[in-house]
Amino acid sequence: MSKKIIINGKEVSTDVDGNMPLLWYLRDEVDYTGTKFGCGMGLCGACTVHIDGKAVRSCITPVNQALGKKVTTIEGLSENGDHPLQKAWVEHKVPQCGYCQAGQIMNAASLLAENPNPSADQIEQGMQGNICRCGTYNRIKKAIASAAEKMQEA
Amino acid sequence: MSIIKLTRREFLKTSGTAASGIAAGGFALGVMIPTQATAASSEIFEPNAFVHIDSQGKTTIHCGRCEMGQGISTALPAAVADELEADWSRVTVLQAEGNEDKYGPQATGGSRSINIMFEPMREAGASARLMLTAAAAQVWKVKPTDCYAENHFVYNKKTKQKLAYGQLASIAAEMPVPEKPKLKTKDQYRYIGKPVPRHDVGEVVVGKRTYGIDTRVKGMKYAAIKHVPVYGGKVKSFDASEAEKMKGVIKVVNIPRFEAPYGSLGGIGVVADNTWTAQQALAKIQIEWDRGPHGVYNxxxxxxxxxxxxxxxxxxxxxxxxxxxxxxxxxxxxxxxxxxxxxxHSPMEPMVSTVSVTDDACEVWASTQDPAGIQRTLGAYLGREPKTIKVNVMMAGGGFGRKFKCDYVQEAAALSKAVGAPVQLAWSREEDTKTGYxxxxxxxxxxxxxxxxxxxxxxxxxxxxxxxxxxxxxxxxxxxxxxxxxxxxxxxxxxxxxxxxxxxxxxxxxxxxxxxxxxxxxxxxxxxxxxxxxxxxxxxxxxxxxxxxxxxxxxxxxxxxxxxxxxxxxxxxxxxxxxxxxxxxxxxxxxxxxxxxxxxxxxxxxxxxxxxxxxxxxxxxxxxxxxxxxxxxxxxxxxxxxxxxxxxxxxxxxxxxxxxxxxxxxxxxxxxxxxxxxxxxxxxxxxxxxxxxxxxxxxxxxxxxxxxxxxxxxxxxxxxxxxxxx
Structure with a gap:
């Protein structure tokens, strides 16, 4: 029996095994490859997406938990790639390899949605679950702080 | 055989290069046959492997060195664009496929890219600029020294007339290739030494940058692997009956160790309709290992x-x-x-490759630091001429030296051969941590x-x-x-x-x-x-x-x-x-x-x-x-x-x-x-x-x-x- 998920605003019918992690469903079944595989255990954050606006690790979230809900991936975070975080990432020249950055941005977007004016400590705490092996951490923190500032002004 | 389509012009250049300098151990840029290629004249100006300008002025610069986050695919192409006097906003950077005859050494390690390629790539840009300038001079019937190039245009010094690079492309294609073009001095730099942003940063932040793991090929299947946990060990026996019964499982494959420096350790692979099914099936296989001579390592x-x-x-x-x-x-x-x-090394993107092996061709899409290493390894594994292996060099989600070795590509080739379809093999994080180099x-x-x-x-x-x-x-x-x-x-x-x-x-x-x-x-x-x-x-x-x-x-x-x-x-x-x-x-x-x-x-x-x-x-x-x-x-x-x-x-x-x-x-x-x-x-x-x-x-x-x-x-x-x- 087919069930529905709303992915980036589009309703999608699915009949896959509900135990399949959302990560592999997004990547292999519906081709949203912006969401990345990193560890498979919720340890690195590369696979972070939103369910109803809240950050989840899609590698340990079964498709079942997304049924009837709104899933947002990096491809759907903004219409024209102009979310303040995406703009800040470009401005601060954050990415090196860039592989973890979709997860970093999605996690930061959820963080700012909950706390629009985070302190440096709160940013650091909120981003602890996301690993960047290239070591772009300081630029990520600067980009989040500057995006938060811009969002406050807007 | 894999057919790499070459235009007549490219063929002449490639064969000219091969005939004239590679044996000396050097990578001879600029040793190309210049003018005989008129028969293939087109709207496209492609004076060497790195520079490509079409009649609209759209400029493509190929980067032969592999990108894994170190920024080489910005640093070197920006140097080409500088010598070319190209407008960086009109430049598209493309990762070159594996072809060392064409692009020079591509094995990306030892922090050598800038050391060995900075000058040759600048020369590629400079020689293209001189040919565009010569083309304009021909149009205006003046000496090339009466013209100069600046930011995608050539100007006539006296009349101040200008011609766009796109307008000049087809004429420039007929100009002789300069032997040893003079390079800019530091005060003339436009991009070198400047904080030019990564060419792909806009794609990264919207999730559109395609890494090795994002390869999608028609008809491809997905695979997972469990390696022999000990170097030099092997599979003694295995029972895959439970796994084979699972919906979506295509085949369970025993991959023997391939005795080559970049060959597989050996293990059991599962090919399925999606990665998760392959992983689930793999977990159901009972495997008994022979731990071999290194089972004592502590x-x-x-x-x-x-x-x-x-x-x-x-x-x-x-x-x-x-x-x-x-x-x-x-x-x-x-x-x-x-x-x-x-x-x-533990790069954020684990070892992943996609390989298609057929009777007469083999094509690879891999995050790699050494495409020629893939050609050698698969050539030896499949018993084919290495240069017939087509290697698409994908953006690597980190490398740090690990993606120099292509055991994960040889394994995908083994799986593709076994099922007769293109296969993407993605190692789990556990396999990356436990069975690396x-x-x-x-x-x-x-x-x-x-x-x-x-x-x-x-x-x-x-x-x-x-x-x-x-x-x-x-x-x-x-x-x-x-x-x-x-x-x-x-x-x-x-x-x-x-x-x-x-x-x-x-x-x-x-x-x-x-x-x-x-x-x-x-x-x-x-x-x-x-x-x-x-x-x-x-x-x-x-x-x-x-x-x-x-x-x-x-x-x-x-x-x-x-x-x-x-x-x-x-x-x-x-x-x-x-x-x-x-x-x-x-x-x-x-x-x-x-x-x-x-x-x-x-x-x-x-x-x-x-x-x-x-x-x-x-x-x-x-x-x-x-x-x-x-x-x-x-x-x-x-x-x-x-x-x-x-x-x-x-x-x-x-x-x-x-x-x-x-x-x-x-x-x-x-x-x-x-x-x-x-x-x-x-x-x-x-x-x-x-x-x-x-x-x-x-x-x-x-x-x-x-x-x-x-x-x-x-x-x-x-x-x-x-x-x-x-």
């Missing part, structure tokens, strides 16, 4: 054995002066032993003597580590003279100096890890120098300075001067000698590797077991800096990787098998522990541009442990400081 015991090796006389490799008399006449003597564990574990014993004036007079350096050479030739069981070259040639002024090698046979696959041997050699040199300074009551900076100044070897003059310059720069910027609160300390280290020079001052605070780094000042001499922002990013990354390996990362073996599995038991640095201030200072000089992907790593750990000693009096000689498996 790193705790192995490190102890290496320490014993180096704390006793070993195999002499190099000798200068009279070490015994230096020690007999010394005011201070000291000895210490330094140890480091294996490291796993590891950085050598090492032990080094140092003995030193200092005279009554505070000068270093003698140095014994005994080193044991399984070599990378062992991966290619398992009979190599000792570090050879070539493996100890950086120790022998370290630009210290030491009159009496001996180097010895300790027995260290490999029990796992050893690979290149970002900065390679410089990691543990830099740790030993800098830690021991700091120890000797303290023992002899001398300030560490002054002690380092003296050692370099005492090197009067004319052949090492440049190395000494450049090492001293970064040492002084780091000391000045890092405020060496400043007053600090209790439990705070500064540490300094200086090391050169891959032809670049680094010094760091680390400011650390120690509170019991807690180590906090407040600030790092890096002084960098990589000659001419191509992209200051890219270079700064490489240093920031090197500090963080250096801090991961100083504090946490170590791969430990028990009964031949790696104990670590994922980021919980192979922890890497997270955002809350990162030094909040990482300053990067570039030395100003006229040396040629050299690479920076690796050279930042070696100085961090010793600068940190030296700072910890200054703060707390505690000396760490074994890395990592906080091992998971002690």
């Amino acid at each position: 790193t705790k015991a192995y490190k102890a054995a290496m320490v014993k090796q180096v704390e006793n006389p070993a195999k002499p490799i190099f000798k200068r002066g009279d070490l015994k008399s230096a020690f007999d006449n010394a005011k201070v003597t000291h000895s210490a032993t330094y140890v480091q564990g294996h490291l796993s 590891y950085h050598s574990t090492s032990a080094q014993h140092l003995e030193g003597s200092v005279d009554d004036k505070g000068h270093l007079t003698g140095w014994l350096h005994r080193s044991a580590f399984p070599t990378i050479g062992s991966t290619f030739d398992p009979s190599i069981e000792w570090p050879r003279e070539q493996d100890l070259g950086a120790v022998i040639n370290h630009p210290y002024g030491i009159k009496n100096f001996e180097v010895e090698s300790g027995h260290a046979p490999a029990h796992t696959r050893i690979g290149w890890y970002r900065a390679v041997r410089a990691i543990f050699e830099g740790f030993a040199f800098n830690s021991f120098t700091d120890e000797l300074a303290h023992k002899s009551g001398t300030d560490s900076l002054a002690f380092f300075r003296n050692i370099y100044r005492n090197n009067k070897d004319p052949e090492q003059k440049e190395k000494v001067e450049r090492s001293l310059a970064v040492l002084e720069l780091a000391a000045e910027k890092g405020e060496w000698g400043k007053k600090l609160p209790k439990n705070h300390g500064l540490g300094i280290a200086v090391h050169h590797s891959f032809e670049s020079y680094l010094a760091m001052v680390v400011h650390a605070e120690v509170d019991g077991d807690k180590i906090k780094v407040h600030r790092v000042d890096c002084a960098v001499d990589c000659g001419e800096v191509l992209n200051p922002d890219g270079a700064t990013a490489q240093m920031e990354g090197a500090v963080i990787m250096g801090m991961s390996l100083a504090l946490y990362t170590e791969v430990s073996f028990k009964d031949g098998e790696v104990m670590n599995t994922n980021f919980h038991d192979y922890p890497v640095l997270r955002t809350n522990e990162v030094p909040p201030i990482i300053n990067v200072h570039f030395a100003k000089n006229d040396y040629k541009a050299t690479g920076l992907g690796e050279p930042g790593v070696p100085t961090f750990a010793p600068a940190l442990t030296n700072a910890i000693f200054a703060a707390s009096g505690k000396r760490y000689r074994s890395l990592p400081i906080k091992p998971i498996y002690a």
